[in-house]
Amino acid sequence: MSEHTPTQLPITPELQSLAARLLKLDDLLISCMRCGFCLATCPVYGATMKEADATRGKIALLEYLSHHMTNDAEAVYDKLGRCLLCGSCQTTCPSGVRIMDIFLHARGIVRDYLGLSSTEKFIFRGLLARPGLFNALLGISAKFQGLFVKEADAALGTSKAPMFSSFIGERHFPRLASEPFHSKTPSLDEAAGSSGLRVAFFPGCVTDKIFPSVADATLKILRKHGVGVFLPDNLACCGIPALSGGDISACQTMIRHNLNLLRPGKFDYLITPCATCASTIKEYWPKVSEGFAPADQELIRSLHDKTTDITAFLTDVLKVSLPVREGGGKRVTYHDSCHLRKSLGVFSQPRAILKSLPGFEYVEMAEADRCCGSGGSFTLKHYDLSKNIGQRKRDNIAAVKPDTVAAACPACMMQLMDMLSQNGDAMKVRHVAEMYAETL
Amino acid sequence: MPINPALAKEFENVVGKEQVFTEEADLQSYSYDAAVLAPVRPAIVAAPTTQEQLCKTVRLAYENGLPITVRGSGTNLSGSTIPQGNGIVILTNRVNKILEINEEDLYAVVEPGVITAQFAAAVAAKGLFYPPDPGSQSVSTLGGNIAHNAGGLRGLKYGVTKDYVMGMEVVDYRGELIKTGSRTVKYVTGYNMAALMAASEGTLGVFSNIVVKLVPPPKASKALLAEFDDVNKASETVAGIIASHVVPCTLEFLDNNCIRYVEADTKAGLPVDAAALLLIEVDGGHTQLVEEDADKVMGVCRKCGSTNIRVAQNAEEKFKIWEARRNALPALARAKPTTVLEDATVPRSQVPAMVAAVNAIAKKYNLEVGTFGHAGDGNLHPTILCDRRDKEEFARVEAAVDEIFDVALSLKGTLSGEHGIGKAKAKWMEKETNRATIEFNKNLRLALDPKMLFNAGNKFV
Numbered sequence: 001m002s003e004h005t006p007t008q009l010p011i012t013p014e015l016q017s018l019a020a021r022l023l024k025l026d027d028l029l030i031s032c033m034r035c036g037f038c039l040a041t042c043p044v045y046g047a048t049m050k051e052a053d054a055t056r057g058k059i060a061l062l063e064y065l066s067h068h069m070t071n072d073a074e075a076v077y078d079k080l081g082r083c084l085l086c087g088s089c090q091t092t093c094p095s096g097v098r099i100m101d102i103f104l105h106a107r108g109i110v111r112d113y114l115g116l117s118s119t120e121k122f123i124f125r126g127l128l129a130r131p132g133l134f135n136a137l138l139g140i141s142a143k144f145q146g147l148f149v150k151e152a153d154a155a156l157g158t159s160k161a162p163m164f165s166s167f168i169g170e171r172h173f174p175r176l177a178s179e180p181f182h183s184k185t186p187s188l189d190e191a192a193g194s195s196g197l198r199v200a201f202f203p204g205c206v207t208d209k210i211f212p213s214v215a216d217a218t219l220k221i222l223r224k225h226g227v228g229v230f231l232p233d234n235l236a237c238c239g240i241p242a243l244s245g246g247d248i249s250a251c252q253t254m255i256r257h258n259l260n261l262l263r264p265g266k267f268d269y270l271i272t273p274c275a276t277c278a279s280t281i282k283e284y285w286p287k288v289s290e291g292f293a294p295a296d297q298e299l300i301r302s303l304h305d306k307t308t309d310i311t312a313f314l315t316d317v318l319k320v321s322l323p324v325r326e327g328g329g330k331r332v333t334y335h336d337s338c339h340l341r342k343s344l345g346v347f348s349q350p351r352a353i354l355k356s357l358p359g360f361e362y363v364e365m366a367e368a369d370r371c372c373g374s375g376g377s378f379t380l381k382h383y384d385l386s387k388n389i390g391q392r393k394r395d396n397i398a399a400v401k402p403d404t405v406a407a408a409c410p411a412c413m414m415q416l417m418d419m420l421s422q423n424g425d426a427m428k429v430r431h432v433a434e435m436y437a438e439t440l
Numbered sequence: 441m442p443i444n445p446a447l448a449k450e451f452e453n454v455v456g457k458e459q460v461f462t463e464e465a466d467l468q469s470y471s472y473d474a475a476v477l478a479p480v481r482p483a484i485v486a487a488p489t490t491q492e493q494l495c496k497t498v499r500l501a502y503e504n505g506l507p508i509t510v511r512g513s514g515t516n517l518s519g520s521t522i523p524q525g526n527g528i529v530i531l532t533n534r535v536n537k538i539l540e541i542n543e544e545d546l547y548a549v550v551e552p553g554v555i556t557a558q559f560a561a562a563v564a565a566k567g568l569f570y571p572p573d574p575g576s577q578s579v580s581t582l583g584g585n586i587a588h589n590a591g592g593l594r595g596l597k598y599g600v601t602k603d604y605v606m607g608m609e610v611v612d613y614r615g616e617l618i619k620t621g622s623r624t625v626k627y628v629t630g631y632n633m634a635a636l637m638a639a640s641e642g643t644l645g646v647f648s649n650i651v652v653k654l655v656p657p658p659k660a661s662k663a664l665l666a667e668f669d670d671v672n673k674a675s676e677t678v679a680g681i682i683a684s685h686v687v688p689c690t691l692e693f694l695d696n697n698c699i700r701y702v703e704a705d706t707k708a709g710l711p712v713d714a715a716a717l718l719l720i721e722v723d724g725g726h727t728q729l730v731e732e733d734a735d736k737v738m739g740v741c742r743k744c745g746s747t748n749i750r751v752a753q754n755a756e757e758k759f760k761i762w763e764a765r766r767n768a769l770p771a772l773a774r775a776k777p778t779t780v781l782e783d784a785t786v787p788r789s790q791v792p793a794m795v796a797a798v799n800a801i802a803k804k805y806n807l808e809v810g811t812f813g814h815a816g817d818g819n820l821h822p823t824i825l826c827d828r829r830d831k832e833e834f835a836r837v838e839a840a841v842d843e844i845f846d847v848a849l850s851l852k853g854t855l856s857g858e859h860g861i862g863k864a865k866a867k868w869m870e871k872e873t874n875r876a877t878i879e880f881n882k883n884l885r886l887a888l889d890p891k892m893l894f895n896a897g898n899k900f901v
Contacts, residue, residue, distance in 0.1 A: 030777040030829060034474045036515040040555075040578035049487070049533050050461075051514065052469035060479070064468055069479075075465035092578070094770040095779070 015071055018113040022066035025105060029066070031097045032059045038089035038099075043371040044082055047388045052079045055089040055099055062106050077110045077246075082382060084375030084389075085244055086338035101287060104243055111246025124242040124250035128205075129257065131236045135182060138209050142176035149175065153421035156429060171383070172421035174210050174414060181212035185219070187233035189265070194226030195318065200267040200306075201231045202258075202281065204238065204274035206410035214410060217437035218273045218310050224440045225318050232261035238280040239288075241377050248288055255285055259296050262303070269317065270307040273433050275409035276376065279343035282307040309340060310433045311350040311408050322356035329359040330403040334432070335393065335416060336369040337409035350408050350432045357435055363400045370396070374415035390419040397425075404428045406435060441526040443484040447504055451486045451528075454496045459534070461485040470511065470529045474576075475519035475864050476780055476828055482509065482523035487531040491551070491609075491617075491648050494535055498646050499615025501528045507893050510642045512553060512581030516588055517781055518862025520641045520898050527893075530646065532583050539649065541566050546654045547606055547623055552583025552647045556590075569657035571598035574858070575769065583647045589639035591858035593765075596816035597689045597723075600858065602638035604653045610637060611646040613889050623651055641860055642895035644888050658689070658723035662734040663758040666746040667714040671695065673745040674716040675792040678815050680740040681720070682788070686733045691816030692719040692765050695795055698772065698810035698823075702764055705771035710764055711748065716795075718746075718815060719765050721758075768812040769823070776808065776825035780837055784848035785819040785857030797847040798822040804843075805836040819857035845871075866901045 038055035039045050045054035052061065058079055064070040083103060090099045116124070127134045149159040158172040181203055192198040199222065203215040222229055236258055239251035262270070272278050285300045292300070314320050332354055341347040347369070355362045373379065373389030397405055397420065405420070405427060407413050416429045443462055451460045461467060462484050471479035483506070488494040501508050507527030514521050523529050536553030543566055550559060556577040563570045573592035574580055580590065586608075591600040607621020610633070620633035637644060668674040678691060694702070694717040703710040710717070718741070722733040734751065741749050752758035773779045786794045795811055802809035802824070813820035822844055826837050845855055845868055855865050855872050870878050881900045886892065 026829075027777075030827065031774075033476075033773055033779050034472055035576065036474060036513055036579050037576070039513055040557075049531075050466070050469075052466055057469035060472055061465055061468055064479075070464055070468050072464045075463060079465055079469075095773040096770070 011068055011071060014113065015068070015073070018073060018109065019066050019068055021109045021112075022062060022106065025062065025102055026066060028098050028102050029059055029063045031095050032056065033095050034060070035094060037092045037094060041088040041092050043084060043086060043088060043373060043389045044385065046392075047385060053082050055083075055093075058083065059097070059099075059102065062102065065110075073110055073113055077107075077114055080107055080110065082385070084338070084371050084373065084378050086371040086375065087342035088338065088371060091342055100283075104284065104287065107244065107246035108248040116245075116247055120245055120247065124245060124247040125253070128237040128239075128241060129250055129253045131234050131257075134237075135180065138176060139180070139183075142178055142180070145175055153424065153426070155426040156417050156421045158417050158421040170422075172418045174417055176209055177212045179212065181208045181215040184212070185215070185231065188229045188231040190228040190230070192228040193223070197268045197317070198228035198230060198266070199313075200262055200265055200270040201229050202235060202238070202270055202272040202274075202277055204272055204277040204410065206414065207274055210414065211410050211431065214273050214431040214434055217431065217434040218271065220437045220440060221310065221314065221433060222271070225314075225320065227318075230265035230267050232265060235261055238277040240276055240280045240284065243280070243284060243288065244377055251288055252292075255288070255300075256292070256296065259299050263299060268306065269313060270303055271310055271313050272307070273310045273408070273410070273431060275309055275337035275339040275344070276411055278307055278309045279339035283343050309344065309346055309408060311353055312344070312346045314436070315349040315352055322352045324355045325358055325360070328361045330361070331363050331401060332357070332360045332404045332406055332435070333363050333365045333397060333400050333402040334368060335365070335372060335397070335405060335407045335412060337407060337412045338369075338371050340408055341369050346408075350406070353432055353436050354406055357439060360404075360435075363402060365396045365400045367392070367396050372412050372415045372419070374411050376411055379415060386415070387419070387422070390415055394419040394423055394425070398423070402427055404430055404435070406430055406432050408432045441483050448484055450500055451484065451497065454500060455486050455488045455493045459487040459489065461487075470514070470523065473511075473514040473519060473521040474517050475522065475862065476778060477519040477522060477863060480522050480525050482527050482529045483525065485529040485531060487534050489534045491535065494530070494532070494646065494648055495611050495615040495617060497530055498611045498613070501530065502613045502615065502891065502893055505891060505893065507896050508642075508646075509895055510583075510587070510646050512584035513555070513576070513579045515576040515580050516584065516860055516862065517783075518588070518641075518856070518860035518864045520588070520860050520862030520895065522863060524896060532647070533581060535648075536581070538562055541568070541654070542623075543568065545623060548652050548654055550582055550650050550652065552581060552650060554582050556580045556582055556585055563654055564657070567657070568654040570604065570652065570654055572601045572604060582650060582652070586638050586647060586650065587641050588860040589858070591814070591817070591819065593690045593692060593814060595814060595819070596691055597687045598655075602635060605634045605638055605650065606653050607651040608634050608637060609648040610644070611648055613645070613891070613894070617648060618645065621651060639860065641862060641899050643885055643899050644894060659725050660727040660730040661689070661721055661723035662730050662752065663719070663721040663761045664734065664738065664749060664751040665761045665764070666718045666720065666741040667711050667748040668716045668718070668745065669714065669747050670745070671716045671795050672792045674718050674815070675789070677718060677741050677744040677746065678788060678791065680744055681737055682816075684736050684740055686722060686736050688720050688737065688816065689723045690719065690721045691814070693717070693791070693813055693815035693820070694719075694764060694768060695799075695811040697799070698768055698812045699764070701775055701810045702767045702771040705774055706763070706767050708763055708767070714747070717764060719761060765812070768810075772810045772823045772825060776827060778826045778828040780824040780826065780841065781859075782822050782824070782841060782844060783813075783819060783857045783859040784822070784844050784853060784855060785817065786848055786851045786853030788816065788818040790851040790853065791815055791818055791820065793851055794820055794847065794853070798844060801840050801843045801847070805840040807833075807836060807840055814857075817857060818853065861899050863898055866897070866899060869900060
């Protein structure tokens with residue numbers, strides 16, 4: 001790999017140190033054999049057909065950056081950001097490259113070199129790591145949003161805000177809840193119920209502030225099935241926005257904050273209705289726990305084993321009987337959240353729940369496991385691309401003519417609502433837990 | 441070498457500003473393909489989206505003397521899409537429409553950037569069959585398949601990509617569209633240039649619209665797995681099956697090393713002491729015929745000394761039987777960082793000699809190797825596992841690959857069954873043929889490419 005066109009940029013000591021830090025990923029990077037199988041499933045590549053948008057391109061660029069075969073760190077970081085972290089590539093990679101590990105660490109290393117923008121610093125360090133301030137700020141926004149937004153699609157319950165298009169684009173979004181979940185239910189500390197189980201409940205930011213009804217539904221399910229709930233007050237974000245933004249240290253602050261709150265509560269499982277929170281706690285917390293106190297590392301390891309999403313908890317742990325209902329009804333289809341299906345391997349569970357619901361007929365859409373294009377902060381930074389990817393999802397949904405689109409991830413739900421609303425589709429987007437809770 | 445900005449602007453005028461890449465990071469991402477070779481950054485990349493843009497892009501590049509590398513998805517294993525430093529990469533992956541699937545006359549017309557598996561699925565949705573199934577089909581383009589005459593698992597019965605090309609339009613060095621072939625079964629009105637284009641590796645022109653043949657799909661199939669304690673017995677079985685006038689649609693081989701790697705990776709319960717496995721599938725138009733063929737195959741396996749035979753009784757078991765073959769490349773690829781996947785091909789009867797030679801060479805150079813492949817085609821994939829960062833080891837790998845080629849040629853075989861020559865094996869071409877052949881092919885090339893700009897440095901050099 002040595003006979004390579006030299007790059008234009010001078011190699012500064014800072015670049016040398018960047019390359020040296022990236023070289024620590026060399027053992028991971030080298031396992032990519034450039035077969036290109038990731039191109040087949042990458043949603044971003046599917047939309048742009050640009051090699052640098054696919055995993056193979058990004059891994060090659062990181063390898064070149066670490067070997068001074070290119071020195072344009074900013075461009076490489078820009079390419080790294082054009083990734084939903086959906087993990088689709090990892091499911092088709094024959095060499096088993098640990099792609100998510102590479103991307104999360106590389107984002108951190110290159111971000112360190114380039115420095116965080118002031119907005120990112122404010123969001124990751126000032127806001128997300130301080131749940132009190134974050135809640136207060138969004139609480140005020142919720143009260144005043146009525147002044148700026150107007151209805152976009154009544155069936156979906158979406159709004160738009162033309163005054164702020166420069167900031168939020170032409171997005172159609174669900175409004176901030178007038179009463180977030182944490183205001184109604186700041187904390188819980190119940191004994192194990194008839195099931196003999198006690199769980200920690202991690203609602204997640206989007207559930208708390210946009211879809212409190214999903215948190216209520218989850219609590220209803222747990223109580224109906226005799227599960228005691230432990231909910232510490234003042235939980236912070238799970239950390240994924242900071243982690244994907246390359247601010248590993250802010251992510252670690254959030255993890256430590258949450259660990260301290262979770263530590264005292266003895267519980268059998270940690271339950272969340274958010275696919276992204278579940279996969280972050282289960283898969284990513286252990287990956288960024290280097291340097292943590294042994295007790296914290298131990299807790300992270302036990303959370304890895306205990307964390308699960310509400311649909312898998314219902315079927316796999318509570319073993320709720322879910323007979324398939326025949327007889328038709330309103331049409332419901334299901335969108336696989338990447339963080340549930342590709343990270344946690346949960347896909348049959350939510351379907352089993354939906355197929356058991358009285359009054360519904362389950363229909364499978366094409367490419368149900370293809371990413372919706374949300375990617376959390378991805379949609380904020382690359383709205384056009386996100387919309388392009390989302391349109392394919394919308395078209396697959398529309399083709400099966402459902403009355404309701406179910407998902408088990410609040411971030412996906414927001415994206416689906418936006419895409420359907422933009423297309424003027426009169427259908428509902430609901431969390432599987434909400435639909436199941438209604439039958440109880 | 442940076443491109444002249446005025447020329448870059450001209451390309452933008454042809455294909456649109458968004459479809460021309462000159463930034464460092466973008467150029468770097470077109471510097472490699474799946475071959476284990478040094479990357480070379482091109483000067484510019486252009487991505488036409490229509491046939492007209494494709495023609496104009498070729499003309500502009502040729503007039504300005506830019507070495508031209510055409511790239512579909514960049515999955516080839518021979519380095520044939522690694523560009524020249526002062527050259528242009530012309531992407532065909534956005535010229536990707538299926539223009540027609542003709543169910544009456546059993547052909548389809550496609551643009552070169554259509555993805556193989558997506559095309560096969562679209563054809564299957566109409567109740568028809570496009571058999572070529574290269575390993576990279578989920579991402580490879582049909583244009584790239586033709587440029588490398590891609591094979592796959594179904595070669596023995598159904599043939600390879602070239603057997604499905606009925607005609608095409610080729611963009612020549614002037615940017616003009618040349619027509620060859622036809623939508624008819626019979627065609628004798630011109631040189632058979634469509635056949636010439638198969639395996640031309642981007643050296644003769646740029647493919648545009650392609651007419652491919654379709655066939656009715658088999659209505660029934662049956663898969664079985666046979667274990668052997670001796671590679672020779674497996675090879676005799678292959679010969680015996682053909683001699684019994686059964687042509688399986690797939691007849692795959694795994695050697696002992698490969699079986700061990702797969703078992704270590706998957707814990708699927710494979711017989712790690714077996715010298716070889718044959719995975720055999722027969723298909724046809726009628727269940728009874730297929731059953732009879734499967735019985736014949738089993739008879740041959742027993743007669744040749746197979747120690748154990750497993751027959752799939754349903755779709756699930758069939759999926760399970762094929763698991764070992766599906767996992768062959770992943771298991772080998774996961775064992776070590778670098779996977780050097782070769783495809784030297786020998787006459788079917790020479791498979792045991794080839795496997796023995798590969799293992800002897802690996803031992804001589806102290807390298808890890810696993811061999812799997814298409815036994816019915818004599819097309820083996822000796823796969824050397826190494827770490828390209830270890831220069832001393834990689835020198836041994838290169839020496840071993842050279843010897844593997846020597847053996848393949850001495851067994852009256854060929855350098856490459858389906859991966860192509862590209863940059864990786866160009867220096868070997870004269871050894872397989874002779875000087876006169878190289879000169880002849882270069883003259884042919886010069887007639888179609890007077891400035892030698894189409895994929896210079898590949899195939900015949």
